[in-house]
Amino acid sequence: GAKALEEFTDSIRNDKSTNMPRDGTVHQLANHTIIFLEQLLEYAETAGAMLLMHGEKSNPTAQATVENCRNKLADYMTRVLSALGLNLSNKAETYSDPALRPVFMLNNFNYIIKSLTRSGLLELLQVWNKEIANYYGSQITEQKRDYSQSWSKVLHYILEIDKPLSQQRAQSHEHIKGFNKELEEILRVQKTYAMPDSDLRAALIEENKKYIAPLYTVFYDKYSHINFTKNKSKYIKYQPTDVAKMLEKFFDASA
Numbered sequence: 001g002a003k004a005l006e007e008f009t010d011s012i013r014n015d016k017s018t019n020m021p022r023d024g025t026v027h028q029l030a031n032h033t034i035i036f037l038e039q040l041l042e043y044a045e046t047a048g049a050m051l052l053m054h055g056e057k058s059n060p061t062a063q064a065t066v067e068n069c070r071n072k073l074a075d076y077m078t079r080v081l082s083a084l085g086l087n088l089s090n091k092a093e094t095y096s097d098p099a100l101r102p103v104f105m106l107n108n109f110n111y112i113i114k115s116l117t118r119s120g121l122l123e124l125l126q127v128w129n130k131e132i133a134n135y136y137g138s139q140i141t142e143q144k145r146d147y148s149q150s151w152s153k154v155l156h157y158i159l160e161i162d163k164p165l166s167q168q169r170a171q172s173h174e175h176i177k178g179f180n181k182e183l184e185e186i187l188r189v190q191k192t193y194a195m196p197d198s199d200l201r202a203a204l205i206e207e208n209k210k211y212i213a214p215l216y217t218v219f220y221d222k223y224s225h226i227n228f229t230k231n232k233s234k235y236i237k238y239q240p241t242d243v244a245k246m247l248e249k250f251f252d253a254s255a
């Protein structure tokens with residue numbers, strides 16, 4: 001029994017499956033791990049007693065009280081989740097698209113913490129490590145920060161607004177065309193990214209809007225008042241409201 005449990009941890013740590021979801025959705029390894037832990041929770045005392053007596057970190061002299069058994073199981077589950085996190089992080093590095101890596105990790109971390117909370121696993125784990133929810137929260141924040149770097153090419157054009165007017169006028173065509181091109185490209189690519197959790201998707205879209213929309217509004221207001229061409233509408237394709245609507249189509253292949 002205990003040997004099989006320890007072998008499961010090893011199998012998660014050493015999983016070499018290379019078939020990565022192309023859209024960055026939750027990996028089947030995360031799904032399988034959570035299902036296994038949920039099933040184990042139903043036999044918490046029994047599994048904990050086995051680990052206490054015969055596990056990798058066994059303590060045969062310890063009394064098999066309910067508390068000791070549950071603590072032992074929580075310790076074991078923490079090691080499983082640690083192995084899972086490390087493996088997923090290594091898998092994420094195999095994506096050639098750097099923006100897809102944090103999206104993949106976001107989906108997986110979000111799936112793990114929501115599953116732990118829903119199933120009652122979190123309650124057990126927090127007795128052993130009260131910081132576990134904070135850990136996943138900080139990981140999600142970090143992945144969102146990494147994801148925001150995917151906007152660098154768009155920002156390159158809309159942040160160049162402090163130059164002298166003569167220079168701005170000369171570069172107007174280039175900046176507006178560059179912005180349009182990069183916005184259309186990031187939409188084309190990120191529409192295909194998956195975000196199966198509707199709360200996570202809505203939160204990330206809202207953060208994108210708060211991040212990009214005000215900057216574009218300043219950019220739009222400036223260039224719509226510079227006379228750089230007789231046919232501005234040919235260049236200024238998007239109103240600020242259009243950009244906000246485009247951002248709502250992210251992470252949705254059907255949009």
